[in-house]
Amino acid sequence: MRQVGIVGVGHTKFGKSEVPFIDMLCEAALEAMDDAGAKTGSKNVIDQVFVGSMGAGMINRISGSASAVVDALNLRPAMAECIENGPASGASAIKLGYMAIASGCCDCVLVIGGEMMRVVSGWEATDFVATMLHPEAEYKYGITLPCFAGLFTRLCMEKYGVDNRDLAIVSVKNHENACHNPCAHIQRKVVLERITNPAYINATNPIVADPLRQFDMCPVSDGAAAVLLVAKDKQEELGFGHKKFVRIAGIATATDTHVVANREVPTDLLAVRLSAQKAYKMAGMGPEDIDVAELHDAFQILEIAESEEVGFFPRGEGHLAARRGDTAIGGKKPVNTSGGLKAKGHPLGATGVSQVVELVRQLRGEAEGRQVEGAKTGLAINFGGFGNNVAATILTTK
């Protein structure tokens, strides 16, 4: 199979977009193209554009955004398709880009992930995200993603001894990292005492989905990210020979039950484990080879649980690793150097691409202020639904 790698990355400032949805996608795309030196018009070498987005059709009333982007960027007649896999749309779009090149159908693919969620109210955004749940067994009850995270967290607390302070430790770490990421939505340090002290916790960190509090979950964000993929055997010919080739060593998705109640072990995130195992096998690597990771911390409990499922720490000990500082920059397994979804933000369709952009910057040695020294291999987990469709991606410069 052909080697596929990344030669260009782009990322908008997450938060509240000042430009319309298509312009936001184009901003990330152009940054990735300029990073790689890709041209437009008659000099275009991009065969295919994939756009990963969950809800542009639903909340922005914009469908067919991939076609619109190709036209806006003067990349016609490149092929263009939209990819939807809930909050894992971005990583799924990268997987399809990888498959298109590895199979020989394409030589160069532009992948963009984006979401514009702050045009609607908080309760409309919560409802829109909940539409991926089972319509009869979950959605109609008013069950949402924070609801499932609350149900899951209570079980983890009971079974493994995770407590609210552990969740806050993860949150504080990710806020600290985001202060060094100019693209992060919330670039503000958080003091552990301020969000855990029982004397004023209900004012500074109110309950949202018991036992989860505000600082145990990500904000609602707008944003876009893009990567330019190319076949190794065409890198020189297409004009990207000057760029460091960050190889996609492994990429896989896996699924679990749509109905969360029907999972055999309710504290397991089976699709995280299976997608990571598939990606490790494809790469010929294991968790010991990973220098830096971006894990999908839409809720802080997920960073802890995912760090166990991908094999960084034994089952039920992810929170102990967080307490020890193992997941901080400079720790044994740095996680979410970008600030994670918690502080960098979580524009659903953008997140999977954004995670890969962060890993590329780490592996190129360009993550100023948050660089993991000597990082050569990274892992990203992009979590769709409440874990019913998960993508794992391994990048390396080895």
Added chain:
Amino acid sequence: MEQMYCYKCTKCGKLHHPHYVVCQNPDCDGREFEKLPLEGKCKLLTWTRVYNLPEGYMKPWLNFGIVQFENGVKASGQIDFDDIENGMELVSTVGVVKEGIGSDHYGFIFRKA
């Protein structure tokens, strides 16, 4: 009175909730199901109280839980009281879980046994 159901595979006997197209037993390929009432006693596996409800719920908060019925079937639903603990014995009832325009949505509302 609305009724909630589970679905018994006519080939292997596995019980399902909600309805599936193909039996979820990995060693069975059944596609036909017998519809049986899903009701009565159940055990609370986990719960949460949610304050940021989605569009269409005019309440300050709602309690939700996942339960396991005596026949082994698990289901999510709303809980109608506040002093909740994991492992509690509950009884399932059916009520309006979301008000709609023209027609309401019915589902599980769990109460103290």
